Amino acid sequence: MKLFILRKSAAIAAAAVTVLSAALGIACGGMARAQAVRPPVIVVDAGHGGVDAGVRGKNSGVKESDVNLAVARKLAGYFNQAGFAAVLTRKSNGGLYGLPVKGFKLRDMNARRDVIERCAADMVISVHQNAFADGTRRGAQVFFYPGKENGRRLAECIQRSLNGTALGDGKQALAGDYFMLRCTDAPSVVVECGFLSNAEDEELLLSEEGKAQAAYAIFAGAAEYFSG
Numbered sequence: 001m002k003l004f005i006l007r008k009s010a011a012i013a014a015a016a017v018t019v020l021s022a023a024l025g026i027a028c029g030g031m032a033r034a035q036a037v038r039p040p041v042i043v044v045d046a047g048h049g050g051v052d053a054g055v056r057g058k059n060s061g062v063k064e065s066d067v068n069l070a071v072a073r074k075l076a077g078y079f080n081q082a083g084f085a086a087v088l089t090r091k092s093n094g095g096l097y098g099l100p101v102k103g104f105k106l107r108d109m110n111a112r113r114d115v116i117e118r119c120a121a122d123m124v125i126s127v128h129q130n131a132f133a134d135g136t137r138r139g140a141q142v143f144f145y146p147g148k149e150n151g152r153r154l155a156e157c158i159q160r161s162l163n164g165t166a167l168g169d170g171k172q173a174l175a176g177d178y179f180m181l182r183c184t185d186a187p188s189v190v191v192e193c194g195f196l197s198n199a200e201d202e203e204l205l206l207s208e209e210g211k212a213q214a215a216y217a218i219f220a221g222a223a224e225y226f227s228g
Ligand SMILES: [Zn+2]
Pocket: 047, 048, 054, 055, 064, 128, 129
């Protein structure tokens, strides 16, 4: 734990340096040359929420939506500590759909897209947890939109980083057709931190330490993307 914290603060400081160069790149790359340099805006999306709990923990019954929110909050904290500007799509256990009546899922997804557009996101990270009928399947899995090169590179950075944690299972980033990947031109990934249908992953994701490690690995992978 102590080693994790030490490595963590060193890497956050290193990432803070890359924020400045990434911010300069954004300012010079767009028409913002005369405008003030702004830090990269990272939309951190906690998947599901409210009546949509997502999948459930096999042994604990924990809601995926709650695990997603806890990991997303930690992840946003790491970004902000390093000087990025993190924006959470949701900050509570509720969904973004208004009333849970007909069409709520579409309204929920559109509200997430609106957040991305409103803050002109430079990166989108959607946090989820996986589940599968076969309880032996485990490990972090990152998705990018097929054919989107920036998303693929980001997904590979985050996948590599997660593979170095207890949640890693040697998986490779995969293409996937998800709303959060196709609703923006910014590099966007869906991160399935682990399988709540697997006892080992579930135990890790129920612990504060496991959630912190997942969040930190996602942050470190994203920071690597900006520095590359
Ligand atoms: Zn999910």
